[in-house]
Amino acid sequence: MAIRFADRMLREDFQGEFMKLIMEAVASDDIISFAGGLPNPLSFPVEDIRRATDKVLAEHGVQALQYSAVEGYKPLREFIAGRYRAQGIEASADQILITTGSQQALDIIAAVMLNEGDAIILEKPSYLAALQLFHFYGPKVLSVDLTEEGADCEQLAQLIEEHHPKFFYAIPNFQNPTGLTYSEKVRHKLAGLINASNTLFVEDNPYGDLRFSGSPKTPCKKLMGDQCVLLGTFSKTVSPGMRLGWICCSDPQLYQKLLDYKQVVDLHSNFFCQMVLAQYFADYRVEDHIARITQLYSHQANFMMDCMKKYFPAGVEYTRPEGGMFLWVTLPEGMRAVELSRRAVKRGVAVAAGDPFYEEERGVRTFRMNYTNCADEDIRKGIRMLGEVISQMQAESAASKTEA
Ligand SMILES: Cc1ncc(COP(=O)(O)O)c(C=O)c1O
Incomplete structure (x- = not known):
């Protein structure tokens, strides 16, 4: 055949x-x-995860092995939202959707947002698996130069005006592949541009916790509010094998669509691992x-x-x-x-x-x-x-x- x-x-x-x-x-x-x-x-943290696993199975074994909520395990979502609030981002557990790594978060966003031929903007260069993934949806991919300070905002302004892209996907902290981080100035300029447009900002932040020098920068989500969806993952801080990430989305209509799509695709992400992670964070200081x-x-x-x-x-x-x-x-x-x-x-x-x-x-x-x-x-x-x-x-x- x-x-x-x-x-x-x-x-x-x-x-x-x-x-x-x-x-x-x-x-x-x-x-x-x-x-x-x-x-x-x-x-x-192999030993700590082993202890957290034992505890979950001993104390909540049935729940851990059963089907569960699409949006994910509430204590884990509360933990994520709490860490955002500590950074000045207004977030609650209801705005967090647990995904199978942030790679799935990218797929869900693309599926919910893109029709064939829709314009999107990516950094030049960008994360190659995001490029691959977005291509499945047949968008018109536009690129904006990345300077030492972040995306070139003049170019971006022009692209937004000419093409009305559905979203701009960027990695403002320790970018993959370049390692570059957006300056405060660029973040504020970018927020001004995005907030004055009809373009969503997809802020992918898998590496933000891994700062080893310099000073922390203002999260774009804090400057953009509902017009930004913020992606995170436990892959770089705990374990990529557990395949758990999330979307933080404060626009209720968009959150509902993301949730609807996630439900159809896989009902929910690995609940057992979500519970193990929540237990691990309850028992050990992640910082x-x-x-x-x-x-x-x-x-x-x-x-x-x-x-x-x-x-x-x-x-x-x-x-x-x-x-x-x-x-x-x-x-x-x-x-x-x-x-x-x-x-x-x-x-x-x-x-x-x-x-x-x-x-x-x-x-x-x-x-x-x-x-x-x-x-x-x-x-x-x-x-x-x-x-x-x-x-x-x-x-x-x-x-x-x-x-x-
Ligand atoms: C920029 C970026 N986004 C998303 C991902 C996907 O990470 P994961 O699906 O493991 O959370 C990666 C992985 O390397 C990445 O570099």
């Missing part, structure tokens, strides 16, 4: 190819991988746990940057993140990150070439580096090898120019 697939599965998926390469590199024991985005396993993670990531980020300074040739630039899991490298003019990544993998080190993080640009000279999942010695070895490959590419390029 010739299986007749849906058109959306037959579209050329450029991002998918790169995703496969990244996952292969992450899975291989012989390759030092800076290509993925895995939290450091040292950050998983202490997060402090241990940020201490670890601060060391790893600084160690990687020190190695880059030592081993990368002049002309290679990189962002200096104040938190999160990534930094973003720009090669000198004329070099391609895809070529670097091909050669580097042969030497035993993987990076994520920048191309799939863009809607349109190809042959770019940028690439993403993850620092959270390698031991110091591997970081040193991997960066030294990368430095050698870059130098070799530079030498070849200089030689070919001389010949020409």
